[in-house]
């Protein structure tokens with residue numbers, strides 16, 4: 001191939017005084033990212049007055065899972081929370097999800113953390129030997145069960161659920177972890193109904209992404225038809 005005989009283009013050497021200052025692109029910090037995620041999460045949660053019983057303002061977290069971008073950001077926020085708050089070697093071996101809404105994100109979080117996922121179910125759903133704990137929740141009472149071999153003594157366990165209201169459900173799950181000899185690391189919730197002071201019922205650290213809707217019966221509130 002003949003070599004090009006064309007002269008190379010002149011090197012452009014601009015006058016240094018005229019070069020605009022090069023700026024580092026603005027990268028949002030993890031905390032500002034989390035703050036904007038929290039706003040979006042709040043906006044996605046809907047409220048239904050008088051469901052499932054008169055006087056209960058039901059917080060519907062399901063729409064957050066129908067938007068894949070929000071869903072991904074939510075799981076990422078929980079993963080970041082674990083990585084920044086628990087040193088390596090102190091992280092959960094087991095994510096314990098509470099039926100039913102703890103099942104929506106427990107398994108995804110467990111995979112991200114290379115942890116196992118274990119289910120706590122309502123009474124009568126699990127085969128084989130089980131442990132049982134009864135509890136009172138915001139709108140009724142129930143029983144939780146866990147399979148006796150689901151947690152090995154000494155395993156570090158993080159309990160996850162969508163909402164903490166009175167704390168009854170979470171406290172019952174924590175008691176099951178202890179019955180099986182697990183090391184209860186703490187609790188993670190999407191939303192806390194803080195006026196019910198449910199966290200006072202729990203004897204391990206509690207992390208919630210969001211607290212009660214700031215606007216009460218606000219724009220996300222759907223009137224009963």
Ligand SMILES: O=P(O)(O)OC[C@H]1O[C@H](OP(=O)(O)OP(=O)(O)O)[C@H](O)[C@@H]1O
Nearest residue numbers: 099100101137138164165166167168169
């Ligand atoms: O703090 P508490 O007063 O105990 O209330 C919180 C619990 O109530 C809801 O579950 P629910 O039993 O209604 O069942 P579901 O997830 O199966 O719909 C919620 O998902 C929590 O598990």
Ligand SMILES: Nc1ncnc2[nH]cnc12
Nearest residue numbers: 057058059060138163165
């Ligand atoms: N107000 C509420 N909304 C949704 N889930 C709940 N679980 C307990 N109280 C609740």
